Amino acid sequence: MSIKVDKTLVASVALHVLVLGWVMLSFSTKALEMPPEDSVAVDIVDDQPAKAMAGMKTGKKENPKPLVEKVAEAKPVDDLVGKITEKAPVVTDTAPVPQPKVEEKPVEKKPDPPKVVEKPKEEPKQVETKPDPPKVDPIGETIKKEEKKPPPKPVQAAKPPEAPKQRIVERHFDQNQIAALLDKRDPSRQAVTGDTLNSNAALGTAKGAAASNAATWGAMFMRQVRNCWKKPAGAIDAKDFFMEVEIKLRRDGTLEAAPAPLTSPRDSYQRVFLESAVRATIECAPYRLPPAFFEEWKDFIPQFSTKDAG
Amino acid sequence: MSVEHEPIHAPSLIGRRKVLSGLASSGLILSGVHRAFGQARVTVTGEVAPTPIAIPNFVAGTPGDAEVGVGVAQVITNNLKRSGLFAPIDQAAFIERITNIDAAPQFQSWKQIGAQALVMGRMTRQSDGRLKAEFRLWDVNAGQQLAGQQYFTSPEYWRRIAHIISDQIYERMTGEKGYFDSRVVFIDETGSKERRVKRLALMDQDGANVRYLTKGSDLVLTPRFSPSTQEITYMEFGQGDPRVYLFNIETGQREIVGNFPGMSFSPRFSPDGQRIIMSLQQGGNSNLFVMDLRSKSMTRLTDTPAIDTSPSYSPDGSRICFESDRGGKPQIYVMAATGGGAQRISFGEGSYSTPVWSPRGDYIAFTKQGGGQFAIGIMKTDGSGERILTAGYHNEGPTFSPNGRVVMFFREPGGSAGPSLFTVDITGRNELRVPTPGFASDPAWSPLLS
Numbered sequence: 192m193s194i195k196v197d198k199t200l201v202a203s204v205a206l207h208v209l210v211l212g213w214v215m216l217s218f219s220t221k222a223l224e225m226p227p228e229d230s231v232a233v234d235i236v237d238d239q240p241a242k243a244m245a246g247m248k249t250g251k252k253e254n255p256k257p258l259v260e261k262v263a264e265a266k267p268v269d270d271l272v273g274k275i276t277e278k279a280p281v282v283t284d285t286a287p288v289p290q291p292k293v294e295e296k297p298v299e300k301k302p303d304p305p306k307v308v309e310k311p312k313e314e315p316k317q318v319e320t321k322p323d324p325p326k327v328d329p330i331g332e333t334i335k336k337e338e339k340k341p342p343p344k345p346v347q348a349a350k351p352p353e354a355p356k357q358r359i360v361e362r363h364f365d366q367n368q369i370a371a372l373l374d375k376r377d378p379s380r381q382a383v384t385g386d387t388l389n390s391n392a393a394l395g396t397a398k399g400a401a402a403s404n405a406a407t408w409g410a411m412f413m414r415q416v417r418n419c420w421k422k423p424a425g426a427i428d429a430k431d432f433f434m435e436v437e438i439k440l441r442r443d444g445t446l447e448a449a450p451a452p453l454t455s456p457r458d459s460y461q462r463v464f465l466e467s468a469v470r471a472t473i474e475c476a477p478y479r480l481p482p483a484f485f486e487e488w489k490d491f492i493p494q495f496s497t498k499d500a501g
Numbered sequence: 502m503s504v505e506h507e508p509i510h511a512p513s514l515i516g517r518r519k520v521l522s523g524l525a526s527s528g529l530i531l532s533g534v535h536r537a538f539g540q541a542r543v544t545v546t547g548e549v550a551p552t553p554i555a556i557p558n559f560v561a562g563t564p565g566d567a568e569v570g571v572g573v574a575q576v577i578t579n580n581l582k583r584s585g586l587f588a589p590i591d592q593a594a595f596i597e598r599i600t601n602i603d604a605a606p607q608f609q610s611w612k613q614i615g616a617q618a619l620v621m622g623r624m625t626r627q628s629d630g631r632l633k634a635e636f637r638l639w640d641v642n643a644g645q646q647l648a649g650q651q652y653f654t655s656p657e658y659w660r661r662i663a664h665i666i667s668d669q670i671y672e673r674m675t676g677e678k679g680y681f682d683s684r685v686v687f688i689d690e691t692g693s694k695e696r697r698v699k700r701l702a703l704m705d706q707d708g709a710n711v712r713y714l715t716k717g718s719d720l721v722l723t724p725r726f727s728p729s730t731q732e733i734t735y736m737e738f739g740q741g742d743p744r745v746y747l748f749n750i751e752t753g754q755r756e757i758v759g760n761f762p763g764m765s766f767s768p769r770f771s772p773d774g775q776r777i778i779m780s781l782q783q784g785g786n787s788n789l790f791v792m793d794l795r796s797k798s799m800t801r802l803t804d805t806p807a808i809d810t811s812p813s814y815s816p817d818g819s820r821i822c823f824e825s826d827r828g829g830k831p832q833i834y835v836m837a838a839t840g841g842g843a844q845r846i847s848f849g850e851g852s853y854s855t856p857v858w859s860p861r862g863d864y865i866a867f868t869k870q871g872g873g874q875f876a877i878g879i880m881k882t883d884g885s886g887e888r889i890l891t892a893g894y895h896n897e898g899p900t901f902s903p904n905g906r907v908v909m910f911f912r913e914p915g916g917s918a919g920p921s922l923f924t925v926d927i928t929g930r931n932e933l934r935v936p937t938p939g940f941a942s943d944p945a946w947s948p949l950l951s
Contacts (some may be wrong), residue, residue, distance in 0.1 A: 210655070237598075243556075333827065405541040405542075405543060409543035409544075412543055412545075413543060413544075413545050414794065416545055417545070417547050418549045420545070420549045420550070421550040421551065421552045421617060422548060422549045422550060423549070423552070423586070423674070423675050423676065424549040424551075424585075424586050424675065424926075433544070435542070437540070449643070458676070459672075459676035459677070460675075460676035460677070460877050461676070462676060463673075463674060463675060463676040464676070466640065468545075469554075469642075469643060470617055470640060470642045470643060473642040473643060474617065474642045476610065487541055488541070490540055491540045491541040491542070491543060491752075492540050492541070492542045492543070493542075493543045493544075493545045494542055494544045494545065495545045495547075496544055496545065496546050498545075498546050499546060499548055499549075500546045500547050501816070
C-alpha cells in the first residue's frame with residue numbers, strides 16, 4: 192500500500208523541526224561566568240570617620256577584671272546603686288513572696304558588665320521608685336500604719352452606699368499619703384563578690400564608639416564668632432570660597448596664640464576677608480565651649496565662608 | 502591742586518602686642534606650609550555687616566588747626582557711613598583721647614567700645630603755609646597698623662584730603678578701590694514747575710562744594726563726564742537745534758563739538774576721552790555716530806529704520822551698549838565699538854532704556870519701565886543676573902561711581918515737587934538721598950580725581 196505523502200507537508204515539518212531544533216540549541220541556558228575581579232585596597236584618607244570610632248580619649252580604659260568588692264563566691268548584683276550592706280533583706284509578714292527572679296539567678300552566671308558607679312547617694316529617689324524585691328513592701332507598711340491611724344475622714348458627711356467599700360479601699364493607693372510610701376532608709380545593696388578584689392568600675396569600653404562632637408561645639412563656636420565677624424561686603428560677584436584659620440584655645444576658652452591663617456589670599460578682597468576672620472576670632476575670645484570636648488576644640492580650624500548664613 | 506603723599510610706617514609696639522603681631526605674621530609666613538592634620542574643621546558662615554570703626558578728631562599739630570582736624574574727621578565719618586560698609590562709632594563713647602599719633606593707641610580701650618578699626622590723624626600747618634595731613638589706620642584686635650600716609654596740600658583743599666584718606670581706608674578695609682575723591686555733575690533745578698530754571702552744576706560726591714557751570718538762560722540736558730579728563734559733554738537747547746558742548750572744568754572753557762543736521766542726543770565720551778558717541782536724528786529714526794574730537798570726523802555705527810540712542814562704551818572701549826526699539830519696544834543691545842551686528846541682552850517684561858556700562862566692566866545699569874513703574878537696575882553684560890535696585894515712580898538716569906560699587910540716579914516724585922538725587926549700592930542696599938541745594942536731576946559721576 193502506498194501512502195501518498197504530501198511533499199510540501201514533509202518539507203514544512205522538516206523545516207519546522209530544523210528551525211525549532213536550532214532555536215532550542217541557540218537559546219539553551221548557559222551559565223554566566225563572572226570574571227574574577229581583583230580586590231582593590233582602599234585607604235581611608237579622611238581622619239574624621241576614624242575619629243568617630245575612636246571613642247573618647249577621656250574615658251577610662253576597659254577594665255580587664257570584673258568589678259569585685261569582696262572576695263567570696265562569685266555572686267552578681269543587679270543594681271550597683273547604694274551602699275554595701277551586710278544586712279539580710281528585711282522581709283515582712285505582708286511582704287509578697289520574694290520574686291522567683293532572685294532565687295532563679297544562677298550562681299555561675301558571670302558578673303554583669305561593669306556599670307558606672309558614680310555618687311550613688313545623689314540619686315536616692317530613683318532607687319526608691321524602683322523598690323528591690325527583698326526590701327520591705329511599702330504597701331504592707333502603709334497598711335500597718337493605717338491600722339494604727341484613725342480611718343481617713345470621709346469626704347462627705349454621710350454616704351451610706353460607700354461605707355461597705357472602706358475595707359476594700361484599705362490597700363488603695365492614696366496620693367495624699369504618698370510620703371508614707373517612701374522608704375526612708377538609704378539605698379543599700381549587697382557587695383559584689385568574686386575571686387579577686389577589684390573596686391574599679393570601667394567607664395565604657397575601650398572600643399566604644401564615641402562620635403566626633405564637632406557638630407555640637409562647632410555650632411556653639413560659630414554662634415559666638417558670628418557676633419564679632421563683620422563679613423566685608425566687597426566683590427559682590429566673587430565666586431564662593433572659604434578661608435581657613437587655625438586657632439588654639441586654652442581650657443578657659445582664651446586664645447593660646449594669635450589665630451594663624453592657613454589660606455593664602457589671592458587678591459585684595461580675599462585678603463580683607465581673611466583679615467576680617469582673624470579679627471573676629473580674636474575679638475570674640477574667650478569662647479564658651481563644652482569642657483568635655485576640650486581635646487577636640489583645643490586646636491581646630493574654622494573655615495570662614497563667603498556664603499551667607501543659612 | 503596738587504597733593505603730595507608718602508607712607509607712614511607703624512610705630513614700634515611693645516609687650517604683648519608685639520608678641521601677638523609677631524605670631525600673626527609668623528602665621529602668615531607659615532601659611533601654605535603648615536598644614537595641621539587631625540584637627541576638626543568648622544564652617545563659619547555670616548552676614549555682610551558694616552565694620553565698626555572709630556574716627557576721633559584729627560590732632561591739631563599747630564594751635565590753629567583744631568577746627569580743620571574736626572572737619573576732616575567729620576568728612577571721613579560721613580563718607581564711610583554713607584558707603585554702608587562701615588559703622589562709625591559715636592565719639593561720645595570713646596574712652597581714650599588721642600593726643601599723639603606717633604604712639605600706638607591703647608587697643609583695649611578701643612576694643613571695649615566695639616571698634617574693629619581705628620583712624621588716628623594729625624593736621625599740621627607747615628612753615629610754607631601748606632597743610633600736612635597724616636593718618637594711621639589700625640586693626641584694633643590684631644594691634645597692627647593697616648595703613649599710614651601723609652599728604653601736603655593747600656589749606657583750602659582739606660575736604661579733598663579727607664576724601665582721599667576715606668578712599669585709603671575704604672580700599673584697605675574692603676579690598677575694593679574707593680570712590681570718595683570724586684565729583685558729580687548734575688542739572689540743578691530751581692523755580693516753579695512751569696518756569697523751571699535748569700543749570701549745569703558740579704559738586705563733590707557728598708554734596709559739598711556746589712558750583713554752577715551755566716547761568717540757566719538755556720536749557721541744558723544730559724551732562725556726561727569724560728572717564729579720563731576733567732571735561733564734561735552735555736546738550737544745550739539754545740536758539741536753534743540742540744547742540745553738543747564740551748566743557749573743561751579746570752579752565753572753564755566751553756566749545757561746541759560740532760554742527761549737525763537735525764537733533765543730536767545723549768552724547769557720551771569714549772574711555773580715553775578722545776571720542777564722543779551720540780545719536781543723531783534723521784527723520785523719524787535716530788542712529789549712532791562716533792566723532793573723533795581731534796579730527797572732528799564722524800563715523801556712522803548703526804543704520805536702521807529704528808530709534809537707536811543712549812550709547813555707552815565698555816571701559817576697555819571695545820564694545821558699546823545702547824537702547825533701540827528695533828525689536829518693537831525699547832531694549833538694550835550690545836555691539837562692537839566699530840559697529841556691526843548688535844545683540845539684544847534685555848528680555849524682561851517692560852522696556853529698557855538709558856544703559857550705562859560700569860567702570861568696572863561687570864554690569865550695565867538701566868532704567869526699566871513697566872507696570873507704571875520706573876525702576877533702576879543692573880544686569881551683567883550678557884544680560885544675565887538682572888537685579889532691580891529700586892523701583893517706583895519715577896526713577897531715571899543711572900550713573901556708576903568710579904569703582905562701580907554705587908549707582909546714583911534721580912527720582913521725580915510727581916506733583917509740584919521736583920527731582921532729587923539718590924545713591925544705592927549695587928546689592929540694592931543702602932539707598933540714600935544726596936543733599937543738593939535745590940531740585941536736581943540727571944547726575945553723572947566723575948572718575949576718581951587722583
